[in-house]
Structure formats: structure tokens, C-alpha cells
Amino acid sequence: DQQVKQNSPSLSVQEGRISILNCDYTNSMFDYFLWYKKYPAEGPTFLISISSIKDKNEDGRFTVFLNKSAKHLSLHIVPSQPGDSAVYFCAATHGGSQGNLIFGKGTKLSVKP
Amino acid sequence: NAGVMQNPRHLVRRRGQEARLRCSPMKGHSHVYWYRQLPEEGLKFMVYLQKENIIDESGMPKERFSAEFPKEGPSILRIQQVVRGDSAAYFCASSAGGLNTEAFFGQGTRLTVV
Numbered sequence: 001d002q003q004v005k006q007n008s009p010s011l012s013v014q015e016g017r018i019s020i021l022n023c024d025y026t027n028s029m030f031d032y033f034l035w036y037k038k039y040p041a042e043g044p045t046f047l048i049s050i051s052s053i054k055d056k057n058e059d060g061r062f063t064v065f066l067n068k069s070a071k072h073l074s075l076h077i078v079p080s081q082p083g084d085s086a087v088y089f090c091a092a093t094h095g096g097s098q099g100n101l102i103f104g105k106g107t108k109l110s111v112k113p
Numbered sequence: 114n115a116g117v118m119q120n121p122r123h124l125v126r127r128r129g130q131e132a133r134l135r136c137s138p139m140k141g142h143s144h145v146y147w148y149r150q151l152p153e154e155g156l157k158f159m160v161y162l163q164k165e166n167i168i169d170e171s172g173m174p175k176e177r178f179s180a181e182f183p184k185e186g187p188s189i190l191r192i193q194q195v196v197r198g199d200s201a202a203y204f205c206a207s208s209a210g211g212l213n214t215e216a217f218f219g220q221g222t223r224l225t226v227v
Binding site: 004006034036041042043044045046049089091100101102103104105106 | 117119146148153154155156157158161169171172204206215216217218219220221223
């Protein structure tokens with residue numbers, strides 16, 4: 001049973017446009033959410049996170065939105081750049097699990113010049 | 114390089130052999146996590162360790178897999194009597210611990226069982 005779902009395996013966007021990556025979760029105990037970016041043959045790199053007490057967190061070109069009632073979060077990248085092309089993983093955890101991150105299957109983003 | 118170091122990067126083992134994967138956490142980090150990624154899948158949590166203690170091993174297969182994080186030296190993920198289904202990328206992450214602290218990942222060890 002997947003607790004964290006990324007329903008779009010891939011996304012293609014034009015350079016300069018906005019990329020929106022979506023993530024849904026089922027466990028209402030989750031209180032901390034993270035996005036990781038992964039290039040082939042490398043480990044995931046932490047991108048941005050959000051606590052369940054917030055509904056938005058922004059860091060440069062990256063913004064994460066959290067809708068707790070819908071159990072949905074999204075990552076916005078604007079403007080998108082070719083170097084953003086990678087697999088993006090959504091992950092969730094709750095205070096009691098102390099680091100046991102539950103990952104989605106990832107969305108492969110391709111930003112075309 | 115002060116990041117999480119994993120070695121080897123690639124490991125080939127024949128069925129029935131043992132695989133040992135090593136992970137040195139970032140400087141100052143005492144919390145280590147192991148994850149496994151099968152092809153076309155997300156990362157699956159295996160085990161969470163602090164120095165000399167296993168905190169959560171709920172994702173570890175019941176047999177053939179073990180992990181340790183000794184007082185001195187790297188964390189070791191050990192797989193005995195490997196089978197083809199163990200072929201995967203194994204990632205280690207470390208954190209400073211505490212609630213809502215980010216985990217930083219190593220580059221992974223790609224295990225191939227032939």
C-alpha cells in the first residue's frame with residue numbers, strides 16, 4: 001500500500017516555463033514533507049521541505065505548497081532550466097518515525113531548451 | 114569531500130556470496146539510514162541506526178540482512194547468501210538527528226547479483 005504517490009511518472013516542460021510536480025499522501029500522521037532531486041547514478045539531493053504547520057515554503061526558484069485537507073503537495077519550479085532535468089522524489093515522515101522517510105516513486109522532469 | 118561516503122560504488126556478487134556495503138556519514142552526524150531502490154521504484158526505507166544502536170529496522174527483510182553502526186568506523190549493511198532479487202541500488206543517508214532534520218544521501222552502491 002503506497003502511502004506517498006506521485007502519479008505522473010514523467011513531465012516535459014519548456015525552458016523558462018513553470019514546472020509543477022504533484023504528490024499525494026494517505027497517512028494523516030505525516031507532518032513533514034520533503035522533495036529530493038536525483039540525477040542518474042547519484043544519490044538523492046535534498047531540495048526543499050515543509051512542515052505540516054505551514055502551507056507554503058519558498059526557496060529561490062522552488063516553492064512547495066501543502067494542502068492538508070486534500071493530503072496533497074506540489075513543487076513549483078519557476079523558471080525551469082535544462083539543469084533541472086532529473087527525477088524528483090516526494091518524501092514524508094512523522095515525528096514518531098524519526099527519519100523513516102516514505103518516498104514516492106518519482107517523477108522524471110525533462111526541461112527542453 | 115565532507116558528504117556521505119559510500120563504498121564500493123558498484124559491487125558484483127555471485128548467488129550465495131556475501132555483500133558488504135559501507136557508509137561513512139557526514140562529519141558530525143550520528144544518525145544513519147539505509148534505503149534500497151529497485152528499478153523503476155522509489156526508495157524504500159530499510160533501517161535506521163545511531164551509534165551502536167538499531168533504532169528502527171522495520172524495513173529490513175527478516176533473513177539474510179543485517180546492519181551495524183559501530184562506535185568507530187563506518188556503518189555496514191551486510192547481505193548474506195545473496196540472491197538475484199537483491200540486485201538494487203542501496204543508499205545510505207545521515208542526519209544530525211532530531212525532528213525535522215534533513216537527511217543527506219550518499220551516491221549509493223549498485224549491487225548486481227549474477
